[in-house]
Amino acid sequence: MAPGLEAEVDDRLKDVIQDLYEIQSSIHGYLGPETKQVLIGKIHDLTASLQTLSATSAGLPTLIPPEIIDYVEEGRNPDIYTREFVEQVQKINMILKGKSEAYRTFRDMLAEEIVKGEVGTQEEVDQILESYVGEEEGEEVKQES
Structure with a gap:
């Protein structure tokens, strides 16, 4: 992505903000029919700025x-989505940790049974x-850092 594209999008955002400010000012100072056309023009300017911003930002x-x-878009808080996502990841991690511990236990039990059942396999x-x-120790070191 070219650095110029980010600057261009930034400029288009500034245009949109300026158009919104001008609309707000026009509404605040609305004097009736004589300012109606000015307000309509500013709304058209805002529409054009938003279209330009959309086209420019498509490359980002x-x-x-x-x-x-x-x-x-459904009107929900994105923080709730993040919290639910983190809870889901934690749940999956706990399940995987439990499976990993179960496999370790099984490995150790299997090793004991092999040694008991087959003489001379201890080494x-x-x-x-x-x-x-x-x-396993290497994995724990990687996870801690």
Whole structure:
């Protein structure tokens, strides 16, 4: 994206704000039929500024997920969407953590049963468990930083 595009969109936003200010001023000082045409002209200017802004900003990347835009268009608070999204992510993380812990427990139990059932496999089982423990510690270090 060219830096000039952002400046162009910024200028178009300023035009829209200026048009809104002029409309507000015209409404505040409305004197009747003689200012009606002026107000109509300013509304047309605003419409043109909004169309120009829309066309200019089409080249900008969209950083807002469409779900949030839909949420706002329905008249709902986007903070509620964010809170619900975070709660959902936390719930999924808890489920995945539980599954991970269950697999670790199963791994350890399976290792014990293999050692009990097969004589002479203690060294191999220990080596395998040590390689997994090293990977798990590495994951915890990555998550903490």
